[in-house]
Amino acid sequence: xxxxxxxxxxxxxxxxxxxxxxxxxxxxxxxxxxxxxxxxxxxxxxxxxxxxxxxxxxxxxxxxxxxxxxxxxxxxxxxxxxxxxxxxxxxxxxxxxxxxxxxxxxxxxxxxxxxxxxxxxxxxxxxxxxxxxxxxxxxxxxxxxxxxxxxxxxxxxxxxxxxxxxxxxxxxxxxxxxxxxxxxxxxxxxxxxxx
Numbered sequence: 001x002x003x004x005x006x007x008x009x010x011x012x013x014x015x016x017x018x019x020x021x022x023x024x025x026x027x028x029x030x031x032x033x034x035x036x037x038x039x040x041x042x043x044x045x046x047x048x049x050x051x052x053x054x055x056x057x058x059x060x061x062x063x064x065x066x067x068x069x070x071x072x073x074x075x076x077x078x079x080x081x082x083x084x085x086x087x088x089x090x091x092x093x094x095x096x097x098x099x100x101x102x103x104x105x106x107x108x109x110x111x112x113x114x115x116x117x118x119x120x121x122x123x124x125x126x127x128x129x130x131x132x133x134x135x136x137x138x139x140x141x142x143x144x145x146x147x148x149x150x151x152x153x154x155x156x157x158x159x160x161x162x163x164x165x166x167x168x169x170x171x172x173x174x175x176x177x178x179x180x181x182x183x184x185x186x187x188x189x190x191x192x193x194x195x
Contacts, residue, residue: 004039005166008032019121019165023110026168030106033172041079044160044175051158055084055092058117058126060167062175064157065150074189075180080148081162081170083112085129091151095129098176099146101187104194108142109171116164125164145190 008029009019017025044062045051055061060083067076082094097105115128131147134140162170178186 004036004043005163005169008169009165019168026106026110029168030102030172033169034102036173039173039175041157041175041177045157050161052161053158055159056126057084057086058129059083060162060164060170061159062162062170063155063159066154066156067179068151068154070179073180075178075186077148077176078179079175079177080150081175082148082150083127083129085127085134086131088149090153091149093131093147093149095134095143095146096148097146097171098178098183099148099186099190100142101191102172104142104191105171108140108146109167111137111139114139121164121167123163141194142190145193 012019012025012029012032015028017028019025019029041062041064052061060081062079062081065076065078065080067073070076077096077098079098080094080096081098082096084092084094086093097109100108112127112129115133117126117128118124134143134147176183176186
């Protein structure tokens with residue numbers, strides 16, 4: 001997977017697409033990532049330097065998850081793509097972008113770039129997130145369908161760190177893995193929640 005990320009980044013840079021900094025580049029990376037029909041969790045774990053035991057608020061991660069209350073849930077994502085934004089008792093809250101269909105995911109991400117800590121889009125870049133900010137701005141309306149609480153005891157892998165320059169690539173890779181419903185059902189429910 002590191003090869004996929006670095007290959008896409010290199011191809012984009014050769015074409016003058018600077019990751020995350022301009023809308024044209026964001027669109028190019030997103031459209032290119034959509035062309036990948038299968039990306040496996042195992043391929044994402046090959047780059048050991050990305051595997052983290054702890055998370056930081058405002059960074060992007062993927063991980064394996066098994067919901068404790070799955071028997072009573074209509075569905076859940078077994079491989080979330082999140083920006084954690086707050087610690088919780090025995091876990092954390094995060095925005096899982098997989099709960100939005102691609103067009104709404106892109107719209108929310110474009111607005112989230114406005115709260116980036118800097119415009120370097122390197123390892124120092126994080127989103128300055130908190131629930132109050134997200135709930136008070138109409139431009140973040142899609143986040144409501146994405147807010148999920150995760151229990152540390154149910155995290156079944158190390159966290160895969162996604163570098164800020166790769167956020168637009170990760171956004172559109174087909175890595176959502178819903179249990180209990182199809183992604184079309186999940187996305188339809190999310191659309192209803194935010195309209």
